[in-house]
Amino acid sequence: MSAGSADSDLPAGIGRPAHRALAAVGYTRLDQLAGRSARDLLKLHGMGPKALGLIRIALAERGQSLDD
Template sequence: MTEESDFPKSIGRPATNALVAAGYTELNQLVGVPAKDLKKLHGMGPKALGILQAALTERGQRLG
């Protein structure tokens, strides 16, 4: 993908690509999005979801 995102690099390329393909390009866009919806994205696994939640928690935010 050529689009830039601010997702943690540690979630991996497949998870990053899945998020970008779904229209998410910034971490703050995931605030309130249900984890069960993100799990449906091809390439998004429990490890990536945990990393995303941890990154949001650092900002005082969370998944839905």
């Protein structure tokens, strides 16, 4: 499932730095990211294009998306 906490459903492939960056601002669940700004997420230290792409895919599988 994920490299983060047991209650996280963020994609495991995003890596630990991205997990830490998201957790630092309170995001531990994929549904919390739906509708959030992709640009703002990329500003987080530890978030990169690969992580953002994997989040986009995981959200799309749920019929959700980031705000571009």
